Amino acid sequence: MALRRGEGDGPTAVEAAARGSYEVLLASIRASQADGFLESGDPEALALTAWASVHGLAVLLLDGPLQGEVAALGSGMHLADVVTKTLGRGLMVR
Numbered sequence: 001m002a003l004r005r006g007e008g009d010g011p012t013a014v015e016a017a018a019r020g021s022y023e024v025l026l027a028s029i030r031a032s033q034a035d036g037f038l039e040s041g042d043p044e045a046l047a048l049t050a051w052a053s054v055h056g057l058a059v060l061l062l063d064g065p066l067q068g069e070v071a072a073l074g075s076g077m078h079l080a081d082v083v084t085k086t087l088g089r090g091l092m093v094r
Contacts (some may be wrong), residue, residue, distance in 0.1 A: 025050060038091050050087055057083050 011019065026047040032038040038046065060066040063075050073079060 022047065022051060029086060039093055044092060050091075053083055053087050054080070 024042060029038060029043045029050070033040060033043060057066075057080060061079065065081075066073065074082075075076050
């Protein structure tokens with residue numbers, strides 16, 4: 001996963017935290033595939049899909065069309081739960 005660089009040569013604290021979070025997600029996907037819970041396939045592609053889904057919801061809630069609309073749709077936590085459960089069901093072995 002490529003992250004934008006801040007000022008200077010190394011990653012910023014936020015970039016390092018994001019990278020760490022992504023690595024936890026990737027490791028979880030690999031472990032779930034190894035245990036037979038998730039579909040086989042490129043774990044990097046699956047991690048990117050999950051990362052983008054959650055990031056996209058966060059942007060929509062904070063800065064986009066869903067800002068101020070959360071009350072009509074449910075809480076931000078409820079929407080995060082819906083998105084992650086839907087994503088998980090899509091990746092699970094059937």
